[in-house]
Amino acid sequence: MSKKQKGEFEADRQLLLTWRRAWWAKGFRPIVLGPSEAANNRRYRAVKTKELSPELEADFMKWLAWGNIDSGLLVDWRCFPMAEYEDRLLASLRGGSAPEHITRLENLGTCLFSGERSLVNDAIEAALQRSNLKDATAIIDVVPDKFFRVEKSTSLAYYDPDMVARQYSPIAEKIKENPSEGKLALVDLINLHLQTTFQNTFASGIAVTKPFPEVTTVLVNPAVKLAGLLAQCPPSMLQSTCPPNNLGCTPCTPKKRLKILQPSGYLNNSAVYTLGVLPHPYTLLSLQRGSDNITVRYIRRETDRDRWLIEATKILLGENIDSFTRAVPFKSIVAGRFAMSRSLWFTVESFPANPQQNQLPSETIDDLDWHFGFRIPRESSDGNGNAQKPLMKDFPGSDEAKIRMEFDLIEKARKVLKSAKNEDKRIKDASEAWNLVDTEVWRFVRAFRARSVIERKKWEEEEKGFAGS
Known part of the structure; x- marks a missing residue:
């Protein structure tokens, strides 16, 4: 691994640490899912036989891993709880997932999902039957709408690349110039926003x-x-x-x-x-x-x-x-x-x-x-x-x-x-x-x-x- 690669790996590690710490403090137990959890889902082979865009395949791997463990939340590692502990959405999520639907949030893409394991696996199987698999780039484009309940919330902050480029362009530019330094700057920004949220709450x-x-x-x-x-x-x-x-x-x-x-x-x-x-x-x-x-x-x-x-x-x-x-x-x-x-x-x-x-x-x-x-x-x-x-x-x-x-x-x-x-x-x-x-x-x-x-x-x-x- 080159020095540049090591620097970027450490920056990613710091981002994931920041994510884990933020969710722990709100009463959750964040678990990092990997390829092995996805491979253990019996639907893994069916996904691998499909011609999918890299983005959609990555989404399917996340859902396969999620469907292989207990019911709960699937949260992107750039998605952070940015509200007080007793916030309505966070309190609801701590209470468990609804058995009849998968919850996602309006205008936040794949930031967060909440659902029961059996329903998640049913949604994967239904998505694999869709005719638009070749053209889709996100899981929410192929899972039938009947599986989802869409909620509005301002409790989460999603630092995906598009949002960072729009709202915090100096950091987006820094990530392009020097990925490790730019990602560390993003970590500092998220940490600032978490502490600012605490200070605004009190x-x-x-x-x-x-x-x-x-x-x-x-x-x-x-x-x-x-x-x-x-x-x-x-x-x-x-x-x-x-x-x-x-x-x-x-x-x-x-x-x-x-x-x-x-x-x-x-x-x-x-x-x-x-x-x-x-x-x-x-x-x-x-x-x-x-x-x-x-x-x-x-x-x-x-x-x-x-x-x-x-x-x-x-x-x-x-x-x-x-x-x-x-x-x-x-x-x-x-x-x-x-x-x-x-x-x-x-x-x-x-x-x-x-x-x-x-x-x-x-x-x-x-x-x-x-x-x-x-x-x-x-x-x-x-x-x-x-x-x-x-x-x-x-x-x-x-x-x-x-x-x-x-x-x-x-x-x-x-x-x-x-x-x-x-x-x-x-x-x-x-x-x-x-x-x-x-x-x-x-x-x-x-x-x-x-x-x-x-x-x-x-x-x-x-x-x-x-x-x-």
């Missing part, structure tokens, strides 16, 4: 929930950093453009960056995306006391129960209900079908507590690319190529001694939580017993986040043999 800003702001500046700082990255504009040669399905969007520009809010509790606002970091009860006790000198007597005599959850849900639920009643609504915010797409929650242990490690872990950001469905911009260096930045650059206007103390207390608390010493275990157990509901939601968030990561990695392992893995 146009009122990103809220970093910050109960007890006087002692949790360091604790929530990783979420503040992540919010800053989500509000950035990713690189593209066509920076101020909109996706083809929403040309009237608000483009991502440095002058119109999303606001980053830091409310004391959860905001129930569909135009605001929420990030939250939960402390273990012992960690919060240390921060509020300003000391790691936490005793069982202090916990029972001088602290209130479940302070974090009560404070974090006051705006939503008011002040007149107990912590136990707050647990279920909060869990719905974290993992409920609707709220899950509008917020993301971590435990403080997900991030380093060392002032010398003041960047978000690369593994965390790599995983979050899949959660959000686009490649999140990475943190910049200090201008000299070093990732490390002065500590207080992240905390403008704060007292350095106080910031360092918060780092120190979070790190010491982490050691206590991991410790096997009897005294440390006794204090940890006492803090959890006194704050039963705070402990419950902390464990819930930790388990839910871990399960999400494991589920995605397991799926990626199953698909690792395909390009884009």
